[in-house]
Amino acid sequence: MKDSLSHIKVVELFAGVGGFRIGLQNASETYKVVWSNQFEPSTKSQIASEIYEARFGKENHSNVDIGKVPTSEIPNHDMLVGGFPCQDYSVARTLNQAAGLVGKKGVLWWEIERIIREKHNKPKFVFLENVDRLIKSPAKQRGRDFAIMLSSLASHGYIIEWRVINAADYGFPQRRRRVFILAYKENTNIANKIHASVQSDWLVKDGTIAKAFPVMPIKPLREVYISSNLEELTESFNIIGGDSPFENTGILIGNKAYTLKTSSRYNGRITTLSDILLDGNVPEKYYINEQDLHIWKYLKGAKKEKRINKASGFEYNYAEGGMVFPDALDKPSRTIITGEGGSAPSRFKHIIEDKTGRLRRLTPIELERLNMFPDNHTAEASDVRRAFLMGNALVTGVIEKIAASILEVENAKDRMVENAI
Template identity: 40%
Template sequence: MSIKVVELFAGVGGFRLGLEGWNGKSASSNYTKDLKSNYEVVWSNQWEPSTSIQHANLVYKDKWQGANHCGDDIDTIASNEVSDTKVDSNIPDHDLLVGGFPCQDYSVAGVNTNGIEGKKGVLWWNIHRILEVKRPKFILLENVDRLLKSPVNKRGRDFAILLATLSDLGYDVEWKVINAADYGMPQRRRRVFIFGAHKASGLTIEEGVDWISQNSVLGKSFPSQIKGDRKAFELKGSAVEISNDFVHGKFYNCGSMVGRNILTFDYTPKPDNNINYSDFGSLKDVLIDHGKVGDEFFVDSKKVLKTPIIKEQKPSISLSYLQMNSRDEAVLLTELDKWKYLKGRKAEKRVSSKGAFYYTEGPLSLSDDINLPSRTIITSEGGSGASRFKHLVELEKDVLYRRLTPLELERLNMFPDNHTKHERVTDAKRAFFMGNALVVGIVERIGVVLSKCIKESQDKSALQHLSESEN
């Protein structure tokens, strides 16, 4: 059984690694054990707007040399301005469409002769266009979890538009917000995964709490049980009407849509103890020997700034890691002081056109607990500059710390070591890739379960056909 895949918004290939593995090995084993995969990526696309050098494409093409990979703007390949015939010829036939698309404003402007008219530059409509023409049996998409409650002034509207348009194309859908760390993976990273099956695919998506929690593709992949209230309603109206008048509020962290019937609820994770979701489970597991780390990653209290930095504070404030002088000022003398200041409690005096005010922030831990899964990687993780949100590992308290290397960031997302290393790609850009990437182990687990579900569905269909022919 071969499952042909199209990968959109491919980045540096997280979906592909999860489905195909790397050199036949699995992400869950840190690429030491075999992964028997039925998946074949037959076409992929990655294009970053507003940049002259397509760095992600450089990495992708380097890792999958000879792959049918396209680096053109997806709007020129599949949009309302491209005919059905052209879209069909641009993109190969496939069984499964995957992609991590941006969270944007999905509001519908109207419907014209070319189909639904969404806001220009919103990439969901490119996915919709491909589904409209190609009708793959399955879809697996990834997004930030705020998609379920966006926009602020009409909670849940954006996700409702996605669900309605998928239903109109013949897909039933299930979704689940998955925190990788809840299932033994080394990073606390929450993302919503959306799985859809076309009504003609032979794979059935059902309603019901138990089915969604334990027996669906996502439920079997990441078992759970209901927590709190549930919400059920029918998603009525056209995409335009839903865009204008959606009133049901935010969607919960998992659920299903069968036809236009919605069931959604929050859940408590219930990992299967018989499954090894990842060989790496904490920050400590991904760290390399400190002696092999370049000097640029170390933050040393002995590194004195050329010019002290003075930050005036509200008199009543108590700083977390620094002392104020008699003039209620934080005085930063070393490189480490900058990190302490940014990560600590503060009430910094600032001046705007309306006058002086105090900008306040609460305290964060100066260093990360290496015995726990890491905090979420962000796109600004790279670069040597001090930051409130970058990771720091403590080597000697109040004396020596270090940032995470690109290789360690790759491991936190369960990529192969040095997957993003390229002569034209900086360490900061490599960190940016990982801030945008998904946790590969999640895709791998879903892929394994989906493959089994497809086979079971095909076997059931074959038996039914045999029985009917005998009768």
């Protein structure tokens, strides 16, 4: 057995305003971010990077396109983390429009792979986050993109574990479903424990993610073969179509993925939308104008109507269900989206009825609280941009619990593993 970890040097890619860093540091002082990168190619403004520097300092922070950063300039590290850009997988786009790995944003996955491949001292752990649709992308070969990522990591000597987690299922204040991916280098204690375990036991009760976020199986474990030949995967994986072979829980060991469908198992305290609201002193600009109320009600309401495509003149029937209006205060919130900010009426923005009986939008501080950031973490940005940044962020509490579990499982003595080595 190797000695317990006293510190873990972390490199944070696609850092945003530092959600991964907050979660890791809340978990333990063991995690030390030694280098970070945040660059937004679609705008001259680099407000996310500026906020990151304001909160954590400029030292060892890069605001350069990661594709232009030589691997040699990135310090050696024990853990590589990042919520890599997800626009090509986002549920905000219909599935048949999801460009996947060939999309402009999707190719940034290969920057992660490039850093791992070119590092002589490869990180012991890789910890990634993305939208849950990733495991079903693209539409014509569902699961292919995820299979390519898994195979790429395995080729560099990793065992890979994943889980789709809805933060609200475990007491957090927002319904936000994301896939979390953990890769363990073969020389880690966790990898040794995986080899000594039964796959289903690891995924359901003994594993890193299972200890942080308990589940129960609702479908039997199944095996999926994943070729180590990426060209073969690209051309032939799930070519006959149908559902993705990957369930919401799984692990890849070598060329075999073991996957099963699970549901959350949690009976602790639930944080609701009402728990994060400001107690008074909300500026008037967040309240709905009475003259706009009918627009909000229309956008939030159920519809069945004829519409005409402005470009083609084609007439079609449009239907959508109604949304709770105003948002329920006794439950976790809906998912924050990047378009949450601004006063213009919208179907997807949160609207609450506060203690005064008036309807209003959520403030930037409340949006930060839904992702478990400190109050005013994004204060340097405009209100609209602050909402955008939170729509792109993650629930830091999920990172915190997984990070704490990594330390617990990696450092725990395991007689079965000691006897097997």
